[in-house]
Amino acid sequence: MSVKYIPVQWNRNKWLYDAVMLAGVIVFLWLFLFISPELLSHEFPLNPQIHNARAFGACAFVMLTVILCIGPLARIDRRFLPLLYNRRHFGVMTLFVAITHASYIMNWYFAFSSSDRYEALLFANTSYGQLAGFPFEFFGIFSLLCLAILATTSHDFWMKFLTPPVWKHIHSLIYFAYVSVVAHVTLGVLQDQQNHTFTVIFTGGALAVAGLHAYAAIYERRHGDRLGVDVDGWIDVCSVAEMRDGFAKIKILANGERVAVFRQAGTLSAISNACAHQNGPLGEGRVLDCLVTCPWHGFQYDVTNGRSPAPFTEMVPTYNIRLSGAVVQVHRDANPPGTFVEPVKIEAAA
Ligand code: HEM
Ligand code: FES
Numbered sequence: 001m002s003v004k005y006i007p008v009q010w011n012r013n014k015w016l017y018d019a020v021m022l023a024g025v026i027v028f029l030w031l032f033l034f035i036s037p038e039l040l041s042h043e044f045p046l047n048p049q050i051h052n053a054r055a056f057g058a059c060a061f062v063m064l065t066v067i068l069c070i071g072p073l074a075r076i077d078r079r080f081l082p083l084l085y086n087r088r089h090f091g092v093m094t095l096f097v098a099i100t101h102a103s104y105i106m107n108w109y110f111a112f113s114s115s116d117r118y119e120a121l122l123f124a125n126t127s128y129g130q131l132a133g134f135p136f137e138f139f140g141i142f143s144l145l146c147l148a149i150l151a152t153t154s155h156d157f158w159m160k161f162l163t164p165p166v167w168k169h170i171h172s173l174i175y176f177a178y179v180s181v182v183a184h185v186t187l188g189v190l191q192d193q194q195n196h197t198f199t200v201i202f203t204g205g206a207l208a209v210a211g212l213h214a215y216a217a218i219y220e221r222r223h224g225d226r227l228g229v230d231v232d233g234w235i236d237v238c239s240v241a242e243m244r245d246g247f248a249k250i251k252i253l254a255n256g257e258r259v260a261v262f263r264q265a266g267t268l269s270a271i272s273n274a275c276a277h278q279n280g281p282l283g284e285g286r287v288l289d290c291l292v293t294c295p296w297h298g299f300q301y302d303v304t305n306g307r308s309p310a311p312f313t314e315m316v317p318t319y320n321i322r323l324s325g326a327v328v329q330v331h332r333d334a335n336p337p338g339t340f341v342e343p344v345k346i347e348a349a350a
Contacts, residue, residue, distance in 0.1 A: 017086040028059050039197045053104035060098040064178055065205035072216030088154040095151040098144055136188030139180045146177035159278055182206055237261050237328040240346055250283035253332050259319050262287050262303045267343035269303040270319035270330045305340040
């Protein structure tokens with residue numbers, strides 16, 4: 001926690017996460033390049049340059065697919081949460097794999113062009129008006145740009161500088177990057193293929209992303225996470241008996257914001273689930289003496305006013321809370337960060 005910006009510390013989990021990820025990339029490339037090179041073969045003889053480009057392109061696509069599956073998986077089953085925490089490292093590594101793919105392409109297809117190869121890339125094929133033969137590299141370039149923006153702004157400094165909501169909006173670019181890669185591969189590679197390995201990886205990946213997102217949305221609706229709103233904007237969270245002392249229930253409002261409702265020492269309080277540091281899930285932290293500790297990097301907040309204890313200055317929004325019989329309810333409108341809300345006494349009101 002800080003009174004000014006401090007860089008995020010590395011910890012054992014992050015090293016482990018990165019090591020497993022790197023091992024996965026190496027195994028994937030090794031499998032495609034050396035164990036079964038014919039898996040990525042083409043109807044015309046493949047030279048090593050193109051074979052490498054294909055292996056790195058396929059790897060970048062699979063990595064992007066996994067990144068987009070982690071979000072819905074973590075919403076369906078909490079055991080996937082550790083994958084979510086260091087997802088940004090995954091994104092940065094994907095950028096490097098995608099750059100390697102593009103470099104192989106540039107150094108082969110455009111290496112012998114008499115004009116500048118970056119100009120050749122953009123102007124060699126301008127058949128934008130037709131589907132077969134469309135310059136599909138354009139979509140690859142767009143995805144690469146998106147990944148580059150995401151990777152450069154992924155550092156903690158940018159989160160602080162841009163503020164978490166702006167940062168979150170910028171990072172939605174990942175979906176455009178993915179759709180663009182799907183267009184890149186559909187228009188380019190799948191059109192002239194005889195070997196179907198890539199078609200299987202590609203179709204399976206794209207279906208997994210779309211299917212998991214749809215399933216997670218249905219799952220949340222069925223399990224009552226996304227809540228109904230009554231006329232005054234009060235929303236049911238759960239029955240008070242379902243809450244454990246020292247822990248929270250996390251609920252998603254209709255606008256997508258997450259609220260962490262805490263029970264501690266016979267009272268209830270509600271603050272935003274998103275930590276002011278890096279959006280860590282506060283509702284998964286333990287609360288002691290009114291202070292909840294963020295499970296990601298240890299920032300603390302008083303659950304009655306959303307403020308970090310002095311001399312720290314971080315603040316998160318609070319929510320008004322009440323008991324309706326035995327049902328805990330929060331108000332859908334967040335209070336400005338740092339606003340005190342009187343904790344609700346369970347015995348008195350229930
Ligand atoms: C400057 C950006 C890019 C350019 C110029 C580019 C260009 C190309 C070209 C020319 C091919 C066809 C290779 C062949 O003839 O076999 C290709 C294939 C492919 N690209 Fe890209 N690409 C770019 C970025 C990306 C990115 C960012 C990704 C993924 C994240 C990607 C994923 C793929 C995949 C999966 C293939 C299919 C590999 C195959 O089986 O041939 N590309 N790309
Ligand atoms: S302490 Fe880093 S996200 Fe909460």
